[in-house]
Amino acid sequence: MGRTGNQMFEIASLLGIALIYDIIPIIPSNTLLKRFFNLPNIADRKKYGIQNKVVHRCSRPAKICSISKEFASGKKISLFGYFQSWKYFETASSLIRNIFKFKQRHVYNANTFLSNVSLNGFERVCFHVRRGDFIKKARLDKGYAIPDVAFFEKARQFYLNKFHRVQFIVVSNEKEWCMKNIFNVHVSNFSDPADDLALLSLCDHVVVTLGTFGWWGAWLSGGITVYFDFFPQNGSMLALGTKEDYYPPSWIGIR
Structure with missing residues (x-):
C-alpha cells in the first residue's frame, strides 16, 4: 500500500513485530522497494501458497495498536495498513538500518x-x-x-x-x-x-x-x-x- 515512505513503514513494522514475537516475516514480492534495497524474505504469496489465516488491520496509520490477540492464535497472520509509527520497530532499529541500505x-x-x-x-x-x-x-x-x-x-x-x-x-x-x-x-x-x-x-x-x-x-x-x-x-x-x-x-x- 502507498508509495516509498508508506511501504518503508510497512516493512519496518513487519520486521519489528516479527522480532518481538519471534516469528518469520514474509515481504510481498510486489513491493516497489525491491528496486531501492536488497530486501530479505521476499515471496510471492500465490506461488508459495501463503494463505491468510488471521488478518490484522491497522485502522489508524500513525497510532500504535496491539496485535497480541492475533498472535495468540498461533496461525499465519497478515498485516494490513500503513503502520506509521516508530514504536513498531523501536527495538529493531539496527536491523532496519541494515536492511534499508541503498543499492x-x-x-x-x-x-x-x-x-x-x-x-x-x-x-x-x-x-x-x-x-x-x-x-x-x-x-x-x-x-x-x-x-x-x-x-x-x-x-x-x-x-x-x-x-x-x-x-x-x-x-x-x-x-x-x-x-x-x-x-x-x-x-x-x-x-x-x-x-x-x-x-x-x-x-x-x-x-x-x-x-x-x-x-x-x-x-x-x-x-x-x-x-x-x-x-x-x-x-x-x-x-x-x-x-x-x-x-x-x-x-x-x-x-
Whole structure:
C-alpha cells in the first residue's frame, strides 16, 4: 500500500513485530522497494501458497495498536495498513538500518551530487519539501497544513545558531517553487526517488515538512531532525492520539 515512505513503514513494522514475537516475516514480492534495497524474505504469496489465516488491520496509520490477540492464535497472520509509527520497530532499529541500505547506484549518485556542492567544515542540512497533493488535502481542512516560507527560515536559523557553518540542500517534488522561495540552497536535480532518499540519508541533518518520504530520510540520516510542528493540526481528527506515535521524542518541532 502507498508509495516509498508508506511501504518503508510497512516493512519496518513487519520486521519489528516479527522480532518481538519471534516469528518469520514474509515481504510481498510486489513491493516497489525491491528496486531501492536488497530486501530479505521476499515471496510471492500465490506461488508459495501463503494463505491468510488471521488478518490484522491497522485502522489508524500513525497510532500504535496491539496485535497480541492475533498472535495468540498461533496461525499465519497478515498485516494490513500503513503502520506509521516508530514504536513498531523501536527495538529493531539496527536491523532496519541494515536492511534499508541503498543499492550502490543510488549511493553513488547521491555522493556525486554532494561532492559537487559540499563545503569543507560545514554541516549539511537537507530540507524535504513536499507540496502538490498536500495543498489539495489542506483545502479539505482535515488536519493538513502546508509550511510557509517563514518555517524554512526558522529551521534555517535553528541550525545556524547551533553550528554556525551550515550548508543547506533541498529535496522536493516541486523544485521550481523551492528555487523561487527558499534561498541559498542547493536543490537536488534527481528524478529518481531512490536517489533523493539516499541524498537525504547522507546529509548530517534533515528538516521534515510533510509526508513519510522525508520522515524516512531523517530517520536514516540519524542527525538532528527538525519537523513542521503544525502537521497534523492540533485538535483535528488526523492529530488525535497520533503525534507522539509518529514523531520520535528526540525530534524538534518548529512552527
